[in-house]
Amino acid sequence: MTDRPIADGTLRRRASSRRGLAPDFRAIVDSLQHTVVVTDAVLDPPGPTILYVNPAFTRMTGYTPDEVIGRSPRLLQGPGTDQITIRSIGAALRRGEGGIWKLMNQGRDGAPYWVELRIAPLRGAEGRVDQFVAFQRPSHPDMEWADVAGADTGRDALTGLPDxxxxxxxxxxxxxxxxxxxxxxxxxxxxxxxxxxxxxxxxxxxxxxxxxxxxxxxxxxxxxxxxxxxxxxxxxxxxxxxxxxxxxxxxxxxxxxxxxxxxxxxxxxxxxxxxxxxxxxxxxxxxxxxxxxxxxxxxxxxxxxxxxxx
The missing domain is CATH 3.30.70.270 (Reverse transcriptase/Diguanylate cyclase domain)
Structure with a gap:
C-alpha cells in the first residue's frame, strides 16, 4: 500500500499544528548519521503523519523534508515491502509499543533498500502516546541481515524471508x-x-x-x-x-x-x-x-x- 499524495495541504496543516520537537532533541537528531523520523500517533489511514525527518533521511531516501512532512511513512513502501512485517509494526504501535524490524523500503527514485527499523513511542505529560520516533540504519542484503559481518541469521539476502x-x-x-x-x-x-x-x-x-x-x-x-x-x-x-x-x-x-x-x-x-x-x-x-x-x-x-x- 502506498501513501496518497497531498492534494490541498490538509495533512501539512495537521502536522504543523502538532507539538513540535524540543530544540535540544532536534539539535541531536539533526547531527545523527542514521535516519530519524518522527510521526504523530494517529494510526488510522491516511496517518500516521510525518512531523520531522533529519538530514540523514534525505541522504538515504532522496526525499526532502518539504516532500514528506505531513505525509505518511507509507510513501516509502514499494512492491518489495513485506506486508506481514507492516502488519506486525501496526499492531505494535496500536498497543503503544515499539520494536525492531527489518524492512525493505523504496526511495524517491524507486530503488529498493533494506533498513533496520527501530520505533519507540514518545509519551506526553499524561503518559499517553502522542508521537512515535523511528530510527533507521542501512541493512544491506550482503550482510545477510546480520549485525555482525559473517553471522548467519537464516534469512534470504534478497527477500528477507527464511532461507x-x-x-x-x-x-x-x-x-x-x-x-x-x-x-x-x-x-x-x-x-x-x-x-x-x-x-x-x-x-x-x-x-x-x-x-x-x-x-x-x-x-x-x-x-x-x-x-x-x-x-x-x-x-x-x-x-x-x-x-x-x-x-x-x-x-x-x-x-x-x-x-x-x-x-x-x-x-x-x-x-x-x-x-x-x-x-x-x-x-x-x-x-x-x-x-x-x-x-x-x-x-x-x-x-x-x-x-x-x-
Whole structure:
C-alpha cells in the first residue's frame, strides 16, 4: 500500500499544528548519521503523519523534508515491502509499543533498500502516546541481515524471508510433532522465470520480491513462507486438511495470476506452478520435500500455472 499524495495541504496543516520537537532533541537528531523520523500517533489511514525527518533521511531516501512532512511513512513502501512485517509494526504501535524490524523500503527514485527499523513511542505529560520516533540504519542484503559481518541469521539476502535451511527446520519440527498428518508442504516455482527476467538483473529481483509479497499477503498466520533458492519458494502449512491445502494453494495461484508485479520495465504478469505433499506418519523430511518437488515437476510438465498434489 502506498501513501496518497497531498492534494490541498490538509495533512501539512495537521502536522504543523502538532507539538513540535524540543530544540535540544532536534539539535541531536539533526547531527545523527542514521535516519530519524518522527510521526504523530494517529494510526488510522491516511496517518500516521510525518512531523520531522533529519538530514540523514534525505541522504538515504532522496526525499526532502518539504516532500514528506505531513505525509505518511507509507510513501516509502514499494512492491518489495513485506506486508506481514507492516502488519506486525501496526499492531505494535496500536498497543503503544515499539520494536525492531527489518524492512525493505523504496526511495524517491524507486530503488529498493533494506533498513533496520527501530520505533519507540514518545509519551506526553499524561503518559499517553502522542508521537512515535523511528530510527533507521542501512541493512544491506550482503550482510545477510546480520549485525555482525559473517553471522548467519537464516534469512534470504534478497527477500528477507527464511532461507531453505530455516524453513525446512520448521517443517521438520512439525513432522516430529503430533500434527504430522495435518501438515502440508507446498513447493512453488515462478513459471518461465528466465525468459521473463532475461533483460536485466533488477527485473529478476523485482519479480522475486513482488512474488514473495503476494504470497505473504495471502497466507494464514500459522503458515511459514521461505525462499528455497532461485525462483523457488516453499510454504509450511501446519494444521490443515488436504482439501483445505488444495484450496489455499489454488488461492495463491490465482492471486499471482491476477496481480501483475511492478518492475523497472513496468507491470509484469506472472504465473506459478505449485506442488503439494501432505505429511505422513513416520515420513522423513526428505521424503516429504521430494514428493512436493515431484508434484511441482508434474505441474510444470502439464504446462504450468496449476497445482498438483503428490
Amino acid at each position: 531453505r535451511r530455516t524453513l525446512l527446520a520448521e517443517v521438520q519440527r512439525h513432522l516430529q510433532g503430533r500434527g504430522a498428518g495435518q501438515l502440508c508442504f507446498a513447493y512453488l516455482s515462478i513459471d518461465h522465470f528466465a525468459a521473463l527476467t532475461a533483460a536485466e538483473t533488477s527485473m529478476g529481483d523485482a519479480v522475486l520480491l513482488g512474488f514473495a509479497d503476494i504470497l505473504s499477503a495471502n497466507l494464514r498466520r500459522s503458515d511459514g513462507l521461505g525462499r528455497l533458492g532461485g525462483e523457488e519458494f516453499g510454504i509450511s502449512m501446519p494444521g490443515i486438511r488436504p482439501a483445505e491445502a488444495q484450496a489455499l494453494a489454488e488461492r495463491l495461484r490465482r492471486s499471482i495470476e491476477a496481480q501483475p508485479i511492478a518492475t523497472p520495465a513496468g507491470p509484469l504478469a506472472t504465473v506459478c506452478s505449485i506442488g503439494l505433499s501432505m505429511g505422513r506418519p513416520g515420513e522423513t523430511l526428505a521424503e516429504l520435500v521430494e514428493r512436493a518437488d515431484s508434484a511441482l515437476e508434474a505441474a510444470r510438465r502439464a504446462g504450468g500455472n496449476r497445482v498438483v498434489s503428490g
